[in-house]
Amino acid sequence: MQFKAMILDNAEVSPGYWRMRMTAPAEMLAAKPGQFVMVRVNPSIDPLIRRPFGVFDVGMHQPAYTGAVAQPYLEILYRVVGKGTGMLSDLHENDILDVLGPLGSGFDNGPAGEEKLIVGGGVGLAPLYLLAKELVKDSPVRLFAGGRSKDDVLCITEFERLGVECYTATEDGSLGECGLVTKVLEGRLDATGNKGQICACGPHGMLKAVAAIGAKRSVKTQVSLEGYMACGMGACLGCVCQGAEHSAENPDYRCVCTEGPVFEAAVLKWEGN
Amino acid sequence: MKPDMSVEIGSLKLRNPVMTASGTFGYGEEFSQYVDLEKIGAFVTKGLSLKPRAGNPTPRIVETPGGMLNAIGLQNVGIDAFIQKKVPFLRSVNTPAIANFFGYTPDEYAELASRLDDIPEVAALEVNISCPNVKQGGIVFGTDPNCAASVVAACRAATKKTLIVKLSPNVTDIVEMAQACEGAGADALSVINTLTGMAIDLERRRPVLANITGGLSGPAIKPVALRMVWQVARAVKVPVIGIGGIMSATDALEFILAGATAVQVGTASFVNPGAAQEIAEGMEQWLAARGIADIKSLIGALEG
Ligand SMILES: Cc1cc2nc3c(=O)[nH]c(=O)nc-3n(C[C@H](O)[C@H](O)[C@H](O)COP(=O)(O)OP(=O)(O)OC[C@H]3O[C@@H](n4cnc5c(N)ncnc54)[C@H](O)[C@@H]3O)c2cc1C
Ligand SMILES: Cc1cc2nc3c(=O)[nH]c(=O)nc-3n(C[C@H](O)[C@H](O)[C@H](O)COP(=O)(O)O)c2cc1C
Ligand code: FES
Numbered sequence: 001m002q003f004k005a006m007i008l009d010n011a012e013v014s015p016g017y018w019r020m021r022m023t024a025p026a027e028m029l030a031a032k033p034g035q036f037v038m039v040r041v042n043p044s045i046d047p048l049i050r051r052p053f054g055v056f057d058v059g060m061h062q063p064a065y066t067g068a069v070a071q072p073y074l075e076i077l078y079r080v081v082g083k084g085t086g087m088l089s090d091l092h093e094n095d096i097l098d099v100l101g102p103l104g105s106g107f108d109n110g111p112a113g114e115e116k117l118i119v120g121g122g123v124g125l126a127p128l129y130l131l132a133k134e135l136v137k138d139s140p141v142r143l144f145a146g147g148r149s150k151d152d153v154l155c156i157t158e159f160e161r162l163g164v165e166c167y168t169a170t171e172d173g174s175l176g177e178c179g180l181v182t183k184v185l186e187g188r189l190d191a192t193g194n195k196g197q198i199c200a201c202g203p204h205g206m207l208k209a210v211a212a213i214g215a216k217r218s219v220k221t222q223v224s225l226e227g228y229m230a231c232g233m234g235a236c237l238g239c240v241c242q243g244a245e246h247s248a249e250n251p252d253y254r255c256v257c258t259e260g261p262v263f264e265a266a267v268l269k270w271e272g273n
Numbered sequence: 274m275k276p277d278m279s280v281e282i283g284s285l286k287l288r289n290p291v292m293t294a295s296g297t298f299g300y301g302e303e304f305s306q307y308v309d310l311e312k313i314g315a316f317v318t319k320g321l322s323l324k325p326r327a328g329n330p331t332p333r334i335v336e337t338p339g340g341m342l343n344a345i346g347l348q349n350v351g352i353d354a355f356i357q358k359k360v361p362f363l364r365s366v367n368t369p370a371i372a373n374f375f376g377y378t379p380d381e382y383a384e385l386a387s388r389l390d391d392i393p394e395v396a397a398l399e400v401n402i403s404c405p406n407v408k409q410g411g412i413v414f415g416t417d418p419n420c421a422a423s424v425v426a427a428c429r430a431a432t433k434k435t436l437i438v439k440l441s442p443n444v445t446d447i448v449e450m451a452q453a454c455e456g457a458g459a460d461a462l463s464v465i466n467t468l469t470g471m472a473i474d475l476e477r478r479r480p481v482l483a484n485i486t487g488g489l490s491g492p493a494i495k496p497v498a499l500r501m502v503w504q505v506a507r508a509v510k511v512p513v514i515g516i517g518g519i520m521s522a523t524d525a526l527e528f529i530l531a532g533a534t535a536v537q538v539g540t541a542s543f544v545n546p547g548a549a550q551e552i553a554e555g556m557e558q559w560l561a562a563r564g565i566a567d568i569k570s571l572i573g574a575l576e577g
Binding site for chain 2: 001002040045046047048049050098100227228229230231233234235236237238239240241251252253
């Protein structure tokens with residue numbers, strides 16, 4: 001689906017991280033956790049290609065003034081890293097964006113009642129909020145959120161409000177445990193005897209560590225990947241990643257935008273990547 | 274009054290001059306949600322080879338000012354899977370599908386041409402000659418007039434369908450290449466494929482693309498493409514299909530004035546998946562607003 005979205009709110013939630021709410025067609029309410037949108041930052045040719053962002057949240061927006069009709073919204077959570085995200089952060093209420101989505105596959109929710117361990121690094125939390133919102137309906141959910149410092153651990157109160165038990169870790173010790181969030185995750189798996197399933201999104205190094213933990217302990221693990229995307233619909237073949245059996249002789253490339261971005265960790269190749 | 278937008282490329286009749294470019298529109302189906310395929314002139318499939326090809330390692334793409342570099346490495350499903358999985362969709366659409374293909378020896382090219390000739394759903398063939406010739410030290414077919422002519426002649430002998438040859442811009446004299454391909458039996462020429470370029474990550478002191486170099490496409494290449502279309506169209510009798518950085522109806526009409534009979538829309542479909550249809554409609558409106566009855570009257574109508 002392609003639509004014009006009007007920005008309802010665009011605010012810096014932590015230094016360098018922004019949360020943007022925009023109008024969306026009602027179909028967007030059916031977006032699955034883990035799906036993403038491709039946003040055209042402006043109508044000019046620089047930046048030229050769209051930028052992909054996970055769906056952070058969808059819902060009904062109730063304007064503050066009385067008598068106004070509620071209307072569906074889409075939210076993204078983004079980190080300013082370059083030209084396109086910088087321009088996004090300069091936009092204001094009532095500005096218009098061109099959006100494609102929802103795109104890609106979502107997370108598989110797994111059996112009801114089973115413990116869900118969701119792991120996010122930095123802005124990797126973006127697609128996990130909508131996931132947590134879904135999962136708390138029928139399962140106990142624990143969030144393991146990591147970042148370099150406390151400024152990189154986002155929206156924890158929102159997760160807590162859903163009833164998610166949150167664990168945090170920072171590399172500089174400014175919030176929660178000092179060190180990597182994967183250590184905290186292992187602590188929980190030790191305590192429960194490797195029960196439940198893992199859903200993770202974040203920097204590649206973190207996903208690789210999480211995939212290794214899941215493999216070693218035979219815990220089903222899903223990861224949401226990134227790839228450099230030009231189209232988001234399986235046409236440019238720019239976004240591919242390697243399947244587990246990939247080799248120079250028997251290449252096995254998977255399309256992140258259509259087959260992913262969520263994959264079972266076990267189907268991907270991790271060593272050397 | 275509705276202007277006549279139809280054009281002919283060889284024996285191929287198009288309802289309007291707007292096609293989608295190879296490698297930017299999948300096999301058509303991917304875009305059917307965003308484009309009414311029956312509102313465009315034709316669509317060109319991702320380049321096909323005899324065997325499936327996996328393509329290059331990543332990163333394969335990087336944006337550059339007003340454009341993008343790609344080094345996909347011609348990843349494609351191969352001719353067998355194309356026939357099995359993709360052709361049924363082509364049958365369901367009342368718009369000509371043009372199969373783009375490439376090989377590594379003239380024999381491979383000929384075999385593909387012959388197999389594509391057998392597929393009724395394939396309306397025409399577009400041969401990509403921007404590939405290395407493995408039999409001759411890897412020289413790119415499309416950069417040597419004799420090499421290019423040998424490939425085109427081999428394909429010509431293998432198919433009766435309209436044979437379009439897609440030229441590489443990475444040459445000193447595009448006119449010489451165009452004439453060699455026309456002489457070897459091409460029914461039309463697509464001008465241009467991507468321009469070889471490169472991007473560097475200064476802090477890491479490394480090339481951005483895993484393949485080091487890649488093909489530049491998008492608005493950044495439009496002036497070069499226009500110039501090449503203009504040069505080629507004056508020098509050959511066969512129709513020319515203009516390609517390179519077309520984002521709007523006005524861009525497309527400039528190519529027609531420069532001598533193109535039709536155009537292809539590439540990178541623009543990534544930015545706006547409905548681009549090809551919007552461009553076709555915009556061209557028609559432009560003609561109607563000026564009382565121009567027939568698009569064909571604009572082909573090569575550049576003055577001065
Ligand atoms: C499926 C998916 C979901 C994502 N979700 C989020 C999210 O929810 N929040 C968030 O902050 N970021 C997310 N990203 C990353 C985000 O798309 C990039 O940070 C953004 O595109 C950078 O744009 P820029 O113009 O600011 O950076 P640029 O100045 O263009 O480049 C900075 C870096 O960003 C990356 N990048 C640039 N363009 C693209 C592109 N088209 N596709 C992928 N990576 C690119 C490259 O690694 C590049 O080196 C997601 C990426 C993918 C693939
Ligand atoms: C991602 C990508 C893949 C492409 N793949 C092919 C291909 O398989 N065969 C081919 O002949 N041209 C291929 N091209 C070239 C385009 O068809 C077109 O000639 C070029 O992009 C210039 O047009 P544009 O500026 O409108 O994109 C590809 C271009 C891009 C961007
Ligand atoms: S982004 Fe184009 S194929 Fe995935």
